[in-house]
Amino acid sequence: MRNSAAALTISLLLSCAACSPRDFLTRRLAFDLIAGSDTFKAQQQFWMRTGVVSNKEYTSPEYLVLAHHGWINGSGTPCTGNTAPPPCWDVTLTPLGVDALRDWVPANAATSQYFGVPVARRELLAVSGITKNGNRADVDFRWKWVALNEVGEALYTGSGEYNSTAGFMHYDDGWRVIEGSNPRSNQLLDDALKNAEPAR
Numbered sequence: 735m736r737n738s739a740a741a742l743t744i745s746l747l748l749s750c751a752a753c754s755p756r757d758f759l760t761r762r763l764a765f766d767l768i769a770g771s772d773t774f775k776a777q778q779q780f781w782m783r784t785g786v787v788s789n790k791e792y793t794s795p796e797y798l799v800l801a802h803h804g805w806i807n808g809s810g811t812p813c814t815g816n817t818a819p820p821p822c823w824d825v826t827l828t829p830l831g832v833d834a835l836r837d838w839v840p841a842n843a844a845t846s847q848y849f850g851v852p853v854a855r856r857e858l859l860a861v862s863g864i865t866k867n868g869n870r871a872d873v874d875f876r877w878k879w880v881a882l883n884e885v886g887e888a889l890y891t892g893s894g895e896y897n898s899t900a901g902f903m904h905y906d907d908g909w910r911v912i913e914g915s916n917p918r919s920n921q922l923l924d925d926a927l928k929n930a931e932p933a934r
Contacts (some may be wrong), residue, residue, distance in 0.1 A: 759902060759909045761861040764873045767911045768900060769858045773923045778854040778879065780889060782835065784825050785847035786814050792823040799888050805831030834884050853886035854879040856927070859895060869904040872921070873911075876933055896930035 768774055780796060784806075791797060792808050800806045808823035827835060838851045856877050863874040878895045881887040900923045901912040913923050921929075 757904075757908050759864060759866065759871055759873075759904070761864065763909060764861045764864060764875070764902065764911075765858060767902070767909065768861070768873070768875055768923065771911050771913055771923055773913050773927070774856055774858065774877075777852040777882065778856075778886075778890075779850040780853045780885065781848065781850050782838075783848050784827060786811055786817050786822050787825050788813070788817050788819070789821050789823065792825065796889055797825070800831070800885075803830070803834075803888050804828055805834050805885075851885055852882055854881050854890050856880070862897070871902040871904075871909070872899050873902055874899050877927075877930070895933035897933050898926040898930045900926040 783791065787797075787808075797806065797808075801808065805828060806825050807828055808825045811822055811824040813820050813822040827839070832839065835851060838849055857880045859876045859878060861873060861875045865872045874897065876895055876897055879886075879890045879893045881890050899921060901921045902909050903912055904910075911923050912921070
């Protein structure tokens with residue numbers, strides 16, 4: 735009797751040791767995998783263009799925010815090259831704008847009129863649900879943008895929370911979030927973030 739109980743205990747311990755914590759898709763594991771993915775951690779860039787820009791670009795919400803904060807000025811100018819239809823604007827940084835964007839304005843700013851400004855990062859708030867179907871799963875999660883700097887605060891003020899769904903796949907070493915170009919059926923994390931819906 736003692737030997738059979740000991741054998742049963744040893745076999746249970748060995749079978750549990752063969753299981754990885756990643757073999758069970760819990761909300762905590764899904765949270766860690768999403769938050770740790772390169773796609774989720776990628777910062778949001780705002781691409782700033784100075785010089786001659788189209789009316790569509792100059793009247794975009796982002797440029798209106800920059801103008802409202804006194805970071806850019808625009809004056810009417812003739813359209814050049816591929817910049818159309820009229821009217822066009824000659825956009826310049828104001829002294830306030832140079833101060834706000836100084837870390838991102840390239841050294842060759844006189845010749846390069848297009849530069850990226852990192853403005854926000856994603857913050858994962860919660861995993862709200864998991865549906866599994868064999869070795870695939872869909873994970874619903876809620877996230878928001880968090881400003882990285884003064885420009886990000888201006889552009890993402892009150893942007894709210896978003897709901898997304900990402901696909902997961904169970905491999906021999908455990909569950910993984912589906913990233914990159916994957917022809918399988920579940921939604922890629924990048925697509926999930928692009929197709930996010932405002933949370934209610």
